Amino acid sequence: MAMISLKKQPMPQQEPKVRATNFAEVPLGYTLEMAVHEATRCLQCQDPQCEKGCPVSVPVRDFIGLLAQGRLEESIRTMKAVNRLPAICGRVCPQEEQCEARCVLNRSGRQPVAIGRLERFIADWEREHGWVAADPPERRPERVAVIGAGPAGLTCAGDLAAMGYQVTVFEALHAPGGVLTYGIPEFRLPKDIVYADVARLEAMGVEFRYNVVVGRTVTVDALLDELGYDAVFIGTGAGLPKFLGIPGENLAGVYSANEFLTRINLMRAYRFPEYDTPVKVGKRVAVIGAGNTAMDAVRTALRSGAERAMIVYRRTEAEMTARAEEYEHALEEGVEFYWLTNPVKVLGNSEGWVKGLECVRMELGEPDESGRRRPVPVPGSEFVLPCDTVILALGTTPNPILINATPGLETNRRGCVVADEETGATSRPGVFAGGDVVTGAATVILAMGAGQRAARAIHRYLDEKRQAAAAD
């Protein structure tokens, strides 16, 4: 182990000062030499712990081993057998808590193998050098409807198409990707990467129907009974934004993070008037919340012309849920953090525009049910944070449109669809679900894992149905 460098091969990045004014991707990606060098840091463990940290059990050891030997096509094929979207996961997975957290190198005081960066490298290499062909599947007669083109739906659709099913993806918006497209900004996940993965699915025969809001345009029942689908997968995510319920929340200049990010990412409002959708970013922007969404919103605000971009959070740095890398990037780019600060009122001017955020300072009290110490207001500590844009990043819950229009689909108290963890089976036969719509807001890789398991279960369900029909 003496030969192995202490640190990961550093990732070339745009300088903070430069990148804070553009929307180009922050990390620039490894060169082939860097990637091979990093891959040789891997010990090729007998019992690779890293794979146990990955929610979909990516064959980390093998894809890195092949990469180290320069066998890139085999490396990508090994990866794709398990993970259909490595260019995306390599960029947005919380690796530091998952695969990389378990890498044995951590135990000898070294940095773990940069698994995410290598995953990204081989996927980008494939996209740039031409797709590695897969064997064409045996065609199967059944048709499956996948609802939602987010990571859960895309994964489920791809796996089913690879098994030979005819798959149609129904998406409410005019573009695929779900949060990958409308939520996660271009500088973290270029949209061309998402679209290239979708083009790949189209080449496999998956049909995409946009502008179809299931529950309104068609119902799940119509898909099954009238439109000839044999099974349905629901991957509609958790897209409904929460609001605070404080006075002033409907002033002009107050956005949900979903609205702000959708305007900029999906609609490209940062290029208004070349693109038609407008967005208003003031000189001083306050973002409420401290998760991934809040970091994305605040860094997007900086890139859209805000002179001061601030995070307002009622707890402390320790309770923040954002990924470490995003927090570091935000700090480097000059984002200001107001910890233990609770907004109580949005203040407006005479024309109904935001002019400030009234806040109260908090201190940590007794632990609450979640075990985190509950923040309590410090009496008399109210103060006003002047700002002209307020963005609420308070979390999201599943959108009820489809759920309300699907009789007999069981949901839980939090409004999530109830589905079997292993199969995605719901209370309705032939209807499967997975991703954020089942778990509530979670991660890309968990949504993909759910899509993958559901694809296998749908395959079993359709096989059994076919056999039962043949036996009759």
Next chain:
Amino acid sequence: MYRILKKRQLTPVTALYVIDAPLVARTARPGQFVILRVDEGGERIPVTITDFDPEAGTVTIVVQQVGKTTHWLAQHGEGDTLADFAGPLGTPVALPDRGRVALVGGGFGAAAILTIAKELAKRPEVTVDAIVGARTASLLILSDEVGAVVDRFLPCTDDGSRGYHGLVTGLLEQEIAAVGYDLVMAIGPMPMMRAVAEVTRPHGIPTYASMDPIMLDGTGMCGACRVRVGGQNRFACVDGPFFDAHQVDFDEVTRRNKMYRHEERLALERWHQHQGSCATVG
């Protein structure tokens, strides 16, 4: 892509389009709307479903030119396509089985009342009056179509060139006194709907208004369309667009709708300049 099968110019600034959109036509109900994008790079704008034909697979919309997107749409004719056309959106409005109803329309709303009028015409115990307004007679739109399905068609013009001389609210007041209504439904410019609500309030007549806040996705994902109704935040694209007009906070919606006034003006100026330069070149 969604093809424009037919186009009819109703006034110099208003046109009717019949769009090939079979899935939308299949499930559309009165009071619902679509969100369309004219082209890639375009914004998503909500437009009421003025008529629909499930057999033919078509949806009719009537759009009035106000800014960049609606001007650009107006340049499109039969055979051209729209990039996106998502719907039907919103909650279909609950309609009564009996009683006397006034449908009040102004601007594009004079056309947008058509689906509701048609549905109510199927209900024998409902009597429907359409009270529609325009500046002058030539700007009254779809009078024949709406007139054919209501019990009384009551036009109003600011200049008295056709029907009642004055605003729809004046005639509404008069008809409340004369015949009385069990329900009033208003579609049109915000100030008109607000004035209608003030007319019916003292009489205690249940009144619905089709709210048009700025929308983005139209699926409940962004909250841009939130409207305060009876002190509660409601999403117009999911829970609406029809809400109890006596409970709506009109001040707030009106203010929020001005949020992009500056950008809208800029976009329209840029559009006119572009049109100008193309015209000289061509």
